[in-house]
Amino acid sequence: MKAKLIGTKVITGKVRASYAHIFEPHRMQEGQDAKYSVSLIIPKTDTSTIQAIQKAIEEAKEAGKAKFGGKIPASLKTPLRDGDVEREDDPNYQGAYFINASSKNAPGIVDQNKIRLTEPSTVVSGDYIRASINMYAFNTSGNKGIAAGLNNIQLIEKGEPLGGASSAEDDFDEIDTDDDDLL
Numbered sequence: 001m002k003a004k005l006i007g008t009k010v011i012t013g014k015v016r017a018s019y020a021h022i023f024e025p026h027r028m029q030e031g032q033d034a035k036y037s038v039s040l041i042i043p044k045t046d047t048s049t050i051q052a053i054q055k056a057i058e059e060a061k062e063a064g065k066a067k068f069g070g071k072i073p074a075s076l077k078t079p080l081r082d083g084d085v086e087r088e089d090d091p092n093y094q095g096a097y098f099i100n101a102s103s104k105n106a107p108g109i110v111d112q113n114k115i116r117l118t119e120p121s122t123v124v125s126g127d128y129i130r131a132s133i134n135m136y137a138f139n140t141s142g143n144k145g146i147a148a149g150l151n152n153i154q155l156i157e158k159g160e161p162l163g164g165a166s167s168a169e170d171d172f173d174e175i176d177t178d179d180d181d182l183l
Contacts, residue, residue, distance in 0.1 A: 001013045001014050001130070001156075002048045003046075003048045003049040003051075003052040003053075004052065005052040005055055005056060007056070007059055008056045008059045008060045008063060008134055008135040008136065009056065009132065009133070009134045009135075009151070010049070010052045010053050010056045010132070010133050010134075010135070011130060011131075011132050012040060012042065012049045012052075012053075012130050012131045012132075012133070013042075013046050013048055013049040013130065014046070014128050014129075014130065014156050015040040015041060015042050015043075015046070015049065015128070015129060015130070015131060016040070016041040016092070016096075016126065016127070016128055016129075016159060017038050017039075017040065017041075017123065017124070017125055017126065017127050017128075017129050017153075018038070018039040018040075018041050018092065018093075018098070018125050018126070018162055019037065019038065019039045019100075019125060020037075020038045020039075020123065020124055020125045020127075021035075021036060021037045021038065022036055022037075022038055022106075022107055022109060022123060022150075022153060023036075023106075023109075023118075023119075023120040023123075024036075024120065025104075025106075033104065035102040035103060035104055036102060036103050036104075036105070036106055036107055036150060037100065037101065037102035037103075037150065038100075038101055038102075038131065038150060038153070039098050039099070039100045039101075040098060040099050040100075040101060040129075040131055040133075041083065041092060041093060041096045041097075041098050042096055042097045042098065042099065043095060043096050044095055044096055044097060045095075050080070050097060053079075053080050053099065053133075053135075054080065056134075056135040057078050057079070057080065057135050057146050059135065060135035060136055060137050060146045061076065061137065061146060063136075063137065064136070064137020064138075064139075064146070067137045067138070067139040067144075068137065068139060068144055073144050076144055076145050076146065077143065077144065077145030077146070078145060078146050079099045079100065079101075079135070079145075079146060079147055079148045080097055080098075080099050081097060081098055081099065082097055083095070083096040083097060083098050084096075086098075092162055099133070099148050100148065101131065101133045101148040101149060101150035102147075102148075102149070102150055103149050103150040103151070107132075107150050107151060107152050107153050108151075108152040108153070109122075109123055109152070109153045109154075109155070110152070110153075110154050110155070111154070111155045112154070112155065112156065114154075117155065122155065123153065123155050124161055125161060125162040125163060126159040126160050126161040126162040126163075127155060127156075127157070127158055127159045128155075128156045128157045128158075128159050129153050129154060129155055129156055130153070130154040130156060131150065131151075131152070131153050131154075132150075132151035132152040132153075133148045133149060133150060133151060134148070134149040134151055135147070135148055135149075136149055
C-alpha cells in the first residue's frame with residue numbers, strides 16, 4: 001500500500017494509530033482548545049510514506065516562507081520524529097517514525113469499503129489505518145515550524161489495543177446457560 005503525495009497533502013500507507021482522539025476532541029493541556037488528534041506510527045521500512053511526508057514538509061516550508069519573514073529559518077520544528085530516539089521506552093515506537101496530526105474539525109472516518117464509521121469503538125489506538133494529513137507552516141509566539149493537520153482516516157485492520165487494554169471478548173468465556181454454578 002503506497003503513499004500518495006499531492007502538494008502538501010499525504011495519504012499514508014498502512015500506519016498504526018496511537019493516542020487516537022478521533023471521534024471526540026481532546027485537550028492536551030488545560031486551557032488549550034480541544035482537537036481531534038492521532039499519533040501515526042510509521043514503520044521505518046515504509047519508505048513510500050516517509051518520503052511522501054518529507055516532500056510534503058519541504059513543500060510546506062516553501063509555501064510558508066511568508067509566515068517566516070520571507071526565508072526558511074535554519075532551526076525549524078518539523079513533525080516527523082524518530083520513535084527509536086524520542087520514545088525509546090515504548091516498544092510500539094521502536095523501528096518506526098511517528099507524526100502527530102490534529103484538527104479542530106472532526107476527521108471523516110471510513111472502513112476498507114469506504115463505509116462511514118461513527119462509533120468510537122470502531123477505530124482505537126493500536127488499529128492499522130491510512131490517514132490523510134496536510135503539512136502547513138506555523139509561526140506562533142516565536143515558535144516556527146511545520147505541523148500536520150488531520151483530514152481523514154481509513155481503517156485497514158484491527159490491531160492489538162495499545163495501552164494494555166483488553167477486549168471483553170478476550171476477557172470472558174462463553175457462558176453455558178444450563179450451568180448450575182451460575183446460581
